[in-house]
Every structure is written in C-alpha cells, then in structure tokens.
Amino acid sequence: MENKSRRNFLKIASHALGGTLAAGIAVPVVGLAVHPWMKETVFGTEDFVAIGTLEDYPVGVPKKITITSSKMDAWNVFDGLVMGSVWVVRTGDNSLRVFSVNCPHLGCGVDWGEDVKKFLCPCHEGVFDINGQKLSGPSPRDMYSYETKIENKTILLNYKRMV
Numbered sequence: 372m373e374n375k376s377r378r379n380f381l382k383i384a385s386h387a388l389g390g391t392l393a394a395g396i397a398v399p400v401v402g403l404a405v406h407p408w409m410k411e412t413v414f415g416t417e418d419f420v421a422i423g424t425l426e427d428y429p430v431g432v433p434k435k436i437t438i439t440s441s442k443m444d445a446w447n448v449f450d451g452l453v454m455g456s457v458w459v460v461r462t463g464d465n466s467l468r469v470f471s472v473n474c475p476h477l478g479c480g481v482d483w484g485e486d487v488k489k490f491l492c493p494c495h496e497g498v499f500d501i502n503g504q505k506l507s508g509p510s511p512r513d514m515y516s517y518e519t520k521i522e523n524k525t526i527l528l529n530y531k532r533m534v
C-alpha cells in the first residue's frame with residue numbers, strides 16, 4: 372500500500388516536472404514565432420532627423436536635399452532608405468526654413484527658379500516666394516513648412532512625407 376502511494380507521488384511529481392520543463396521550452400518558441408506579427412513595422416523618421424549644420428546652407432540660397440531614414444521590420448533594419456526631399460532655406464545666421472518639395476495644390480515637385488528668385492510649380496504655374504508664401508496660381512495655401520530645431524549646431528528636421 373505504501374509502495375503504491377509512493378509510486379503515485381513519483382508519477383505525479385514527474386508529470387509536473389515534465390510539464391514545467393515543456394512550458395519552459397514552449398513559451399519562448401511560441402513567443403519567437405509570434406513576435407514578428409506583434410511588432411509594429413516602422414516607416415520613416417520617428418523623430419527628428421539630422422540634416423547637417425547651418426554652414427551647409429548659404430543664406431538666401433534654397434538647397435534641395437534628400438531625406439533618408441531607416442525601416443525596421445521583424446528582424447531587419449534597412450538603412451539609407453530615401454523618404455523624400457525638402458527645400459532648405461537659410462534665412463539668417465541662426466535661422467532657416469524647410470519646405471516640402473510637393474506643391475500644396477496637387478503635389479507636383481516645386482523647383483527653385485534662380486533667375487526669378489521664386490519657387491515655381493511646373494504643373495499649373497503655381498508661384499511661391501522664398502518664404503514659401505503663395506504669390507499666384509491655384510494652390511489653396513502656402514508651401515508646407517516643417518518643424519526644425521538646432522542642437523549642438525546640428526539642424527534637426529521633423530520630417531513627414533507631404534503629398
């Protein structure tokens with residue numbers, strides 16, 4: 372009788388130990404398999420992105436630059452992905468404006484006309500001054516201006532793709 376209860380105890384104890392060990396292995400394996408679907412895929416700049424220093428931009432001369440960032444999915448990080456372009460206009464010793472290259476009318480690429488010192492949209496003849504203000508054309512508003520800040524001489528841009 373005593374042997375039988377000892378056998379039962381050992382049987383229950385070995386099942387409990389086996390179950391615990393199996394759970395210890397199964398939980399990380401299941402977590403690893405499920406992880407990619409639970410993780411949010413991130414596109415573009417999540418925060419401010421560095422676009423150089425003020426010395427990179429001469430005062431009063433708009434400069435078009437390409438914004439790159441990283442994309443991260445489940446297991447991979449892709450660096451240097453092109454996100455879009457912006458016009459950077461240094462307006463003074465310690466000030467600048469950054470505009471979307473996309474026209475606020477229907478999204479065409481706006482160019483800088485050096486000869487007329489204005490931003491020109493080739494699609495419907497939209498015209499904007501160096502401050503991005505609408506001068507003429509069908510655009511309902513001025514050029515989109517991005518938020519920027521300068522930290523330790525580095526210009527930081529809060530970039531979002533505008534269409």
Ligand code: FES
Nearest residue numbers: 474476477492497
């Ligand atoms: S898209 Fe620029 S004026 Fe129409």
